[in-house]
Every structure is written in structure tokens, then in C-alpha cells.
Amino acid sequence: GQQLNQSPQSMFIQEGEDVSMNCTSSSIFNTWLWYKQDPGEGPVLLIALYKAGELTSNGRLTAQFGITRKDSFLNISASIPSDVGIYFCAGQPTAGGTSYGKLTFGQGTILTVHP
Amino acid sequence: DAGVIQSPRHEVTEMGQEVTLRCKPISGHDYLFWYRQTMMRGLELLIYFNNNVPIDDSGMPEDRFSAKMPNASFSTLKIQPSEPRDSAVYFCASSLRGDTEAFFGQGTRLTVV
Numbered sequence: 001g002q003q004l005n006q007s008p009q010s011m012f013i014q015e016g017e018d019v020s021m022n023c024t025s026s027s028i029f030n031t032w033l034w035y036k037q038d039p040g041e042g043p044v045l046l047i048a049l050y051k052a053g054e055l056t057s058n059g060r061l062t063a064q065f066g067i068t069r070k071d072s073f074l075n076i077s078a079s080i081p082s083d084v085g086i087y088f089c090a091g092q093p094t095a096g097g098t099s100y101g102k103l104t105f106g107q108g109t110i111l112t113v114h115p
Numbered sequence: 116d117a118g119v120i121q122s123p124r125h126e127v128t129e130m131g132q133e134v135t136l137r138c139k140p141i142s143g144h145d146y147l148f149w150y151r152q153t154m155m156r157g158l159e160l161l162i163y164f165n166n167n168v169p170i171d172d173s174g175m176p177e178d179r180f181s182a183k184m185p186n187a188s189f190s191t192l193k194i195q196p197s198e199p200r201d202s203a204v205y206f207c208a209s210s211l212r213g214d215t216e217a218f219f220g221q222g223t224r225l226t227v228v
Contacts, residue, residue, distance in 0.1 A: 031214050042119075042206050042219035043158075050214070088158065092214055101146050101213025102171055105158040 006106030021109045022073040023089035031092040032072040121220035133195040140209030150206040
């Protein structure tokens with residue numbers, strides 16, 4: 001089945017530092033999504049990527065859909081305390097296959113920001 | 116739209132009891148997903164539906180778990196009988212199509228004692 005490997009598992013950084021996390025897949029994805037989860041809440045969508053090579057920004061967040069369609073990264077610039085949380089990558093396989101629509105998540109990256 | 120709505124938010128039950136979790140997806144969304152989240156296993160996809168039809172239930176742990184979607188605006192996840200190891204946060208999510216972003220509910224925190 002599909003495997004999503006997300007790294008790092010956790011990060012401890014100082015406020016103001018930049019952060020980078022990535023995901024790799026054992027199979028080709030049609031869509032890459034990045035979510036953030038705060039304690040006691042459901043994951044909230046940050047960025048959606050639909051085309052190989054696509055680079056998309058949302059404020060201080062930037063994400064890219066890898067050329068091979070098997071990887072994606074998320075960067076956070078100038079981190080602030082409210083960036084604390086768990087970040088997840090997620091992917092959906094290409095259309096036409098038996099797994100179309102199956103949204104699979106990485107293991108998550110726990111981000112801690114020290115003021 | 117109010118987003119994906121799950122109920123209850125919290126459920127505490129005794130081992131052996133039946134538990135039913137409920138979800139109302141975003142109107143017009145064709146796909147509905149049920150996930151279970153634990154510290155050890157992260158976010159696991161249990162089952163997903165397309166147009167009310169179950170497409171892949173390979174993530175359902177065992178026969179004690181069942182899910183239904185009787186119509187486009189309602190789905191249930193049932194555990195019977197429940198066991199302590201079922202304690203987790205269960206999320207429902209919906210998406211417009213199979214290749215678009217999914218939106219999550221706030222989850223149901225289940226504790227089986």
C-alpha cells in the first residue's frame with residue numbers, strides 16, 4: 001500500500017528561525033496537501049498542491065510539489081510562537097487507479113517554538 | 116456552510132458497550148473519510164466513501180467496526196462491542212472530489228473504560 005514518510009518527527013526551534021519539513025511517498029501522487037493540527041482540534045488545511053513542480057505560498061508558508069510527484073516540502077519562515085502544533089502532509093493518488101480519492105497522511109512533525 | 120460536523124465531541128463508555136459516532140459532511144462533497152488518531156499510530160484512514168458507497172474499508176481494524184452512509188448528508192461509525200484499545204480521537208472529513216482538499220471535523224474523543 002501507499003507509504004508516506006514525513007520528517008523530521010519533531011523540531012525545537014527559536015522564534016524567528018526558519019523551518020523545513022518534507023514528505024516522500026512510495027508511489028505517485030496527484031495531490032499533495034499540508035495540514036496543521038492544534039491541540040483538541042481537527043487538522044486544518046494550510047496549502048494544497050495540484051501540479052508537479054508547483055510552488056505555492058500562504059503568508060510565511062511555502063510548499064512545493066516535487067517533480068517526481070513522490071515528494072513535497074513545507075517551509076515556514078520567521079517562526080512565531082503560534083506556529084506551534086503538529087504539521088501533516090497528505091497525498092492523494094492519481095485518477096484512474098483503484099485508490100483514487102484515498103487520502104493518506106504522513107506521521108506528522110511536532111513543532112515547538114521557544115520565544 | 117458550517118463545515119464538517121461530528122457528534123458527540125466526547126464519549127466515555129464502558130467496555131462491551133456499543134458506540135456510535137456521527138458525521139455530517141459539507142454539503143455537495145462527494146467523498147467522506149473516517150480517520151482514527153492515536154499517539155502510537157498517528158492518523159489512520161479507516162474507511163472512505165464516494166457518493167455514499169464505501170470504496171476502501173481496508174483500514175477498519177476488525178469486525179467490531181462498521182460504517183454506513185445512508186445518504187449524502189450523514190454517516191456513522193459504529194463500534195460493537197467497544198474495547199479499551201479503541202480509545203482514540205475519531206475524525207470525519209469530506210472533500211468535493213477525489214483529488215481535492217479534505218476538510219475535517221473537530222473529532223470525537225472516545226474513551227473506553
